Amino acid sequence: MNNSIMNRDDESAWGAGRTPAATDATAAAAAAAARADAIDWTRETFASALTWIANAHATREAVVHGETRLTFAQLAQRIRAFARGLMSLGVAPGENVALWMSDSTEWLIARWAVPLVGAVLVPVNTRFRDSDVAYVLGQSEATTLIVQERGGGSSARGVRYFDILAQLDPEWTAQRRGAWQCERMPALRRVIGLPTERTLPGGMENFHAIEAHGKSCLNDGALERRFAQVKPDDVAQILYTSGTTSFPKGAMVRHGALLANNHYAAQCLRLTSQDRYLSCVPLFTATGTFYTLAMALSGAAMVIADQFSPQTFCECVERERITVSFFVDTIVQDLKAFPDIGKYDLSSLRTGTGAPLPTASFEWVSHTLNVPELVSAYGMSETSNAVVRTRWDDPYEKRARTNGRPVRGVKVRITDIETGKTLPAGSVGQICVSGYVVMKGYYRMPEEDRKAIDADGWLLTGDLGELDDDGYLTYRGRVKEMIKPGGFNVATQEIEVFLKTYPGVRQAVVVGVPDARLGEVGYAYIERQDGADISPFALQQYCREHIASYKVPRYVEFVDAWPLTGSQKIRKLELRDRAIRNLTPDGDAPPHTGADAGAHA
Structure with missing residues (x-):
C-alpha cells in the first residue's frame, strides 16, 4: 500500500x-x-x-x-x-x-x-x-x-x-x-x-x-x-x-x-x-x-x-448509541412532527451531514435534537461526493448558513451564466469545479461530456452558487431553475427558502412561467403544514414586505402532494408544465394572483 x-x-x-x-x-x-x-x-x-x-x-x-x-x-x-x-x-x-x-x-x-x-x-x-x-x-x-x-x-x-x-x-x-x-x-x-x-x-x-x-x-x-x-x-x-x-x-x-x-x-x-x-x-x-x-x-x-420512520430512527439511535447520521429536510420534518421524540435517549448523537438544509432545519437539528457538530456540504454524483464542506470545528454560522469551502485538492469558481467569466465574491453564478473529484465522463454520452466538462477540465455543474469573502460556498439552486422577471436573474431556491419562513408553510417550490410584460414571473406551489390556514394574499404581502418586488411570486397554488422522481426529488419540469396549462384559457382554474405581485421590476 x-x-x-x-x-x-x-x-x-x-x-x-x-x-x-x-x-x-x-x-x-x-x-x-x-x-x-x-x-x-x-x-x-x-x-x-x-x-x-x-x-x-x-x-x-x-x-x-x-x-x-x-x-x-x-x-x-x-x-x-x-x-x-x-x-x-x-x-x-x-x-x-x-x-x-x-x-x-x-x-x-x-x-x-x-x-x-x-x-x-x-x-x-x-x-x-x-x-x-x-x-x-x-x-x-x-x-x-x-x-x-x-x-x-x-x-x-x-x-x-x-x-x-x-x-x-x-x-x-x-x-x-x-x-x-x-x-x-x-x-x-x-x-x-x-x-x-x-x-x-x-x-x-x-x-x-x-x-x-x-x-x-x-x-x-x-x-x-x-x-x-x-x-x-x-x-x-x-x-x-x-x-x-x-x-x-x-x-x-x-x-x-x-x-x-x-x-x-x-x-x-x-x-x-x-x-x-x-x-x-x-x-x-x-x-x-x-x-x-x-x-x-x-x-x-x-x-x-x-x-425509515421517526420511531425507528429514535429506537435505533437509543439502542445502538448512534453518533452520526444523514439528515435531509424530509427526515427533519418527520422527526419534528414525531410526538414521542422526547421519550428516547438520543444523547449519543454528535454529528451528521446531509443535503443542503434550510437554516431553520439546521438549527433544529443542532439545538433541539442536540447534534452539536452538524456539518453541511454540497456535491453531486459527478464528483464522488462533496466538492465543498464545512468542518465540525467551523464557526456555527458558517456550518448553518453555507455549504463549506472546497475540499482538499479541488478548486471552485463562480462564473457568469452567459459569458463564462469568473465572478467576484458575493455574486451568484454557475458553480464550476476542477480537480481529482471530477468524473471521467458520462457513460456512452460524449455529447453530454462536452456540455459538462470544458477544455480545461472544469465541470460545469449546472448549479447556482455564491462564494463569500472567506471562500465558503452557498448553493442557490439550478441554473435551469433561474427565472428572469423584468431582466433580473433570480434563483428559484432563494424564493423557496424565504417562503418556508412563513408560518405554516411545510414545503415551497417555485417555477417560472411566461409573462407578456416581464418575460417571466414566479409561480409558487405551497404545501401547508397540518392545520395551517394560509391566505395566498397574506403570503404575497409578506413577500412584498421582505424581498424585492420582482422576486414575489405572481401566482400561488396550494398542493397536498408532489410529483417525485425515483430518487424522491420533486419533478420541477412537470410542475412548470402544469402551471403553464393552468394559465391557458382552457386550463384549470388559475391560482391566486396578487394584484401587484412581482409586477414591478
Whole structure:
C-alpha cells in the first residue's frame, strides 16, 4: 500500500481535532485515524483500501443489520469470497455489474466486491420498475445483474423484483446460466439472485453459493493477481443521475477519487472507529454509496435500518448509541412532527451531514435534537461526493448558513451564466469545479461530456452558487431553475427558502412561467403544514414586505402532494408544465394572483 503523506496545505492541524482521551479505546481510535490521514487515498484502489481497513479495524464492529453483526475482519472475508466467486463466473475487469437490491449486508458485500475485481458497480434505484430498469441496464451495457427476490428496505417495501424481471423477459425462467439473452438488455449475460421465499430458476446463479465457492478458492492467489490489474484511475462506479429533466446519465467515477473524497468527508465529521452511523437514505443513492466508504475508511460501524420512520430512527439511535447520521429536510420534518421524540435517549448523537438544509432545519437539528457538530456540504454524483464542506470545528454560522469551502485538492469558481467569466465574491453564478473529484465522463454520452466538462477540465455543474469573502460556498439552486422577471436573474431556491419562513408553510417550490410584460414571473406551489390556514394574499404581502418586488411570486397554488422522481426529488419540469396549462384559457382554474405581485421590476 502506498503510504505517502498528503499535502495538507493550511490544514496541518487536522489531527489536533482528535485529542486522545484517557481511555485506551479512544487513544487507539485516534491513532488509527492519524494513520488513515497519512495515506494519499487518490493513489489507492478498493482492494488496497479493504486490506488496510481489515487490518486497522479488524475487531471493530463494521455492520449491523437485523440479527447480523460483523466485524471488519469478518466483512472483509465475505467481500473477498464473493469477489473471488464473481471471478469464477467470468466477471472481467471493466465489465459493468448492476446491483438491484434493497439495503442489506449482502448489498454492502456486493458494493465492495464488484470494484475489488476491477468491474464497475452500477447501483440501480430500488423504486424503479420495468421501463426504468431496462433503460439503466441497457444504457450501461451491464453484463451481470445482482438482484434479490423481494425487497425489504425503506426504498422497496414488498417489491417483488423477480416479477419485474419477468416483465422485462417473459422467458426468464428458461434462460441458461452465463448465457442470458434479452432483447431489452442485450449485454446481459448473468443474473445472480438472492432468494428469500422460493427456489431460484435454473438460469440464475445463487448469491450465497457464489460466496461459498469463492471462499473455497481464496488461497489460490487468483484474487491477488486480479488486484494488481486494477489502477486508482480506473472507473469503480457508474452513478445515474435522477433525470428530472431528461433521461438519466451515468457518471463514471474512479477508485482513487471515491476513496480520497470520502476519507475527507470522514475527517470533516471527525469520525473514528468509536463512531456508529445510522443509514437513513437508501444505499443505492449517490449519498448511500459514498458514505459506506466514509464509514469504512474511519472504522465506524454502519447500522442499516430496514425502513425509515421517526420511531425507528429514535429506537435505533437509543439502542445502538448512534453518533452520526444523514439528515435531509424530509427526515427533519418527520422527526419534528414525531410526538414521542422526547421519550428516547438520543444523547449519543454528535454529528451528521446531509443535503443542503434550510437554516431553520439546521438549527433544529443542532439545538433541539442536540447534534452539536452538524456539518453541511454540497456535491453531486459527478464528483464522488462533496466538492465543498464545512468542518465540525467551523464557526456555527458558517456550518448553518453555507455549504463549506472546497475540499482538499479541488478548486471552485463562480462564473457568469452567459459569458463564462469568473465572478467576484458575493455574486451568484454557475458553480464550476476542477480537480481529482471530477468524473471521467458520462457513460456512452460524449455529447453530454462536452456540455459538462470544458477544455480545461472544469465541470460545469449546472448549479447556482455564491462564494463569500472567506471562500465558503452557498448553493442557490439550478441554473435551469433561474427565472428572469423584468431582466433580473433570480434563483428559484432563494424564493423557496424565504417562503418556508412563513408560518405554516411545510414545503415551497417555485417555477417560472411566461409573462407578456416581464418575460417571466414566479409561480409558487405551497404545501401547508397540518392545520395551517394560509391566505395566498397574506403570503404575497409578506413577500412584498421582505424581498424585492420582482422576486414575489405572481401566482400561488396550494398542493397536498408532489410529483417525485425515483430518487424522491420533486419533478420541477412537470410542475412548470402544469402551471403553464393552468394559465391557458382552457386550463384549470388559475391560482391566486396578487394584484401587484412581482409586477414591478
